[in-house]
Amino acid sequence: MVRQSNYQKIYDVVRQIPRGKVATYGQVAQLAGLGGHARMVGYALHNLPENSGIPWQRVINAKGQISFPPDSAHWNLQRALLEAEGIRFDEDDKISLACYRWEV
DNA sequence: CTCGTGACGGTAT
DNA sequence: TATACCGCCACGA
Secondary structure (H helix, E strand, C coil): CCCCCHHHHHHHHHHCCCCCCCEEHHHHHHHCCCCCCHHHHHHHHHCCCHHHCCCHHHEECCCCCCCCCCCCHHHHHHHHHHHHCCCCECCCCCECHHHHCCCC
16 A cells, blocks of 8 residues: 555645635545544645645635635735635635535 | 644534 | 634644
């Protein structure tokens, strides 16, 4: 067996997120077999370089919002990327729950 | 080897 | 219904 690192598994799951959809850290963690350890997902993505080809922008927190602090460069970047993919943001910067539903 | 922090989630108050 | 706190694993110093 491959005994792939959990990080690799996370990246694989994130890569499966279709364009125009998003997933929560908990969802990714569960699909990656990590159970409910969403923090690890965040850590993995934090270690992720921008040119790795991973759609990290499609991963958000359970509140349906971007986990970055507002006014942050990363926050604006992620929001711009999601909007460019057709993701609609609520007035509270929340994403429609329908976008969480994605299947491979 | 030990301590503290972190792109979070769930439960309790 | 909203806010606060704790717990989990991994990694850096």
